[in-house]
Amino acid sequence: MNNKEVINLYIEDRQDTLEWSGDDVEIEILDEVVTFILNDIKQKYQTDLLTLRDQENQYYEIDQIVEFKRPHTYITIPQRHDVKTLAKNELRTNRNIYTIKKDSVLLDKYKEASKVESIEYQITAIKKANQKYVDTLIGIFDDLVIQPKKRNSIKNEIAKPIQFQNEPESPKFGQSPKESVSPSWILRKSLSDSSKKNDLKQFTIDEVAKHNTINSAWIVINSKVYDVTKYLNKHPGGQEELMKGVGTDATPLFMQNHPWVNAHYLLEQFQVGFLINHK
Numbered sequence: 107m108n109n110k111e112v113i114n115l116y117i118e119d120r121q122d123t124l125e126w127s128g129d130d131v132e133i134e135i136l137d138e139v140v141t142f143i144l145n146d147i148k149q150k151y152q153t154d155l156l157t158l159r160d161q162e163n164q165y166y167e168i169d170q171i172v173e174f175k176r177p178h179t180y181i182t183i184p185q186r187h188d189v190k191t192l193a194k195n196e197l198r199t200n201r202n203i204y205t206i207k208k209d210s211v212l213l214d215k216y217k218e219a220s221k222v223e224s225i226e227y228q229i230t231a232i233k234k235a236n237q238k239y240v241d242t243l244i245g246i247f248d249d250l251v252i253q254p255k256k257r258n259s260i261k262n263e264i265a266k267p268i269q270f271q272n273e274p275e276s277p278k279f280g281q282s283p284k285e286s287v288s289p290s291w292i293l294r295k296s297l298s299d300s301s302k303k304n305d306l307k308q309f310t311i312d313e314v315a316k317h318n319t320i321n322s323a324w325i326v327i328n329s330k331v332y333d334v335t336k337y338l339n340k341h342p343g344g345q346e347e348l349m350k351g352v353g354t355d356a357t358p359l360f361m362q363n364h365p366w367v368n369a370h371y372l373l374e375q376f377q378v379g380f381l382i383n384h385k
């Protein structure tokens with residue numbers, strides 16, 4: 107009964123672990139969960155290109171993670187990481203553990219040794235999120251002058267590794283990508299971010315809590331503080347729903363309702379700062 111299986115995905119300081127008991131879980135479900143994780147990584151790292159490699163540095167494709175139940179997959183972003191050195195020994199401070207059952211997935215998030223969040227997803231919600239992700243992505247790219255080449259094939263080619271004939275000079279961890287090797291849309295995004303960054307402040311959760319009315323409505327999603335006063339009547343789920351999260355760190359509520367929504371894309375103009383985690 108206890109034939110527990112595990113797949114690990116690593117990128118920088120993040121480790122995502124899928125755990126399941128071999129008898130209970132169909133391979134399609136594992137595929138959905140892996141896709142869900144890779145989509146999340148793509149959103150967080152703002153890229154649609156991820157390469158997957160094993161411990162021997164061999165490239166492979168997304169469906170091979172599950173098909174061969176590879177225990178360790180190292181993920182890199184071609185223009186951002188030095189592809190010659192796999193960061194096998196990075197300190198993984200952010201760990202996400204997905205316990206997969208027949209119809210649901212329990213996600214436990216850890217920061218260093220402490221559990222910071224626990225979310226239960228129905229498999230149907232994960233499937234819906236994967237489907238929605240494609241739509242969200244198209245929405246994002248519509249706004250950019252330069253379109254990524256694979257825009258129409260993203261759905262079928264999630265995370266397909268790309269190979270360079272001559273490997274480009276890649277920045278090391280922690281350095282920002284060089285202009286010459288960055289896809290222009292990433293560059294564009296980071297430039298617009300940095301010009302605004304000067305105005306952004308740091309807030310404690312107590313300061314955020316003061317803005318809990320429809321006349322001044324602040325909300326925290328993924329450590330970013332947004333003044334959503336002007337977004338309240340635009341929220342597709344309704345003002346009343348959004349008000350449930352106002353004045354708080356609403357990341358868990360947000361994730362329960364629509365993990366596929368890219369909040370930062372929608373709310374960037376309303377960002378006023380960052381949340382400081384004090385103590």
Ligand code: HEM
Pocket residue numbers: 238325327334341342343344347348350351352356359360363364367368369372373
């Ligand atoms: C401030 C950040 C938020 C943003 C940018 C946002 C954005 C959205 C978007 C784009 C949708 C449409 C989703 C779709 O059609 O797939 C939506 C729906 C919804 N949102 Fe939010 N939301 C936010 C916060 C919240 C919070 C805090 C809650 C709950 C307390 C919430 C509850 C809902 C609900 C219940 C729906 C309807 C879902 C459905 O029709 O299936 N949202 N939101």
